[in-house]
Amino acid sequence: GAVVSQHPSWVICKSGTSVKIECRSLDFQATTMFWYRQFPKQSLMLMATSNEGSKATYEQGVEKDKFLINHASLTLSTLTVTSAHPEDSSFYICSALPPGQGNNEQFFGPGTRLTVL
């Protein structure tokens, strides 16, 4: 089946530093990937939609200059949290959508837990 990986699985960083999280589709090409944020015991909130070769589309309230998304290839999207602060600590999850009209299913990565000290 379709597999999506994320790296790293967890990261601890100091306040003010930047952290990059990678999302890879291992056995399929994904023209569209999604980045979500999940707070403890809460639902997933979509942050942005990442399209290969074009700028990401951010959801309302998400700072595009703070959460930089790059989708440079059909199998890789990266999320960079710039100048991280403790309030950015969260579980970040990506998903990938295989191409094809009418394809409904997104495949999710295992998530990356970010802790900002």
Next chain:
Amino acid sequence: GDSVTQMEGPVTLSEEAFLTINCTYTATGYPSLFWYVQYPGEGLQLLLKATKADDKGSNKGFEATYRKETTSFHLEKGSVQVSDSAVYFCALKGQGAQKLVFGQGTRLTINP
């Protein structure tokens, strides 16, 4: 905008009990509906889905029927197992849309 409301958890049941997790939605047109499961320490996995009214999605003994008249997609299982302990998310994708809208999740714990 589109939204999904799930029954609040946590839900704790004994093994072999009957499970229902309620899910209702608000959306225009004809959305697709999904149930995802998140096991401890893992990412979300698609459990089942339904793409049109009256469709029944089923997998691993779980079922959910797309009820447009009640805008619901309740998850059911006749006899739960300890291994079903996880967080369950109801979600929808609007007609013609790519992105998913999730409910708040329901944590399910099954005791032996």
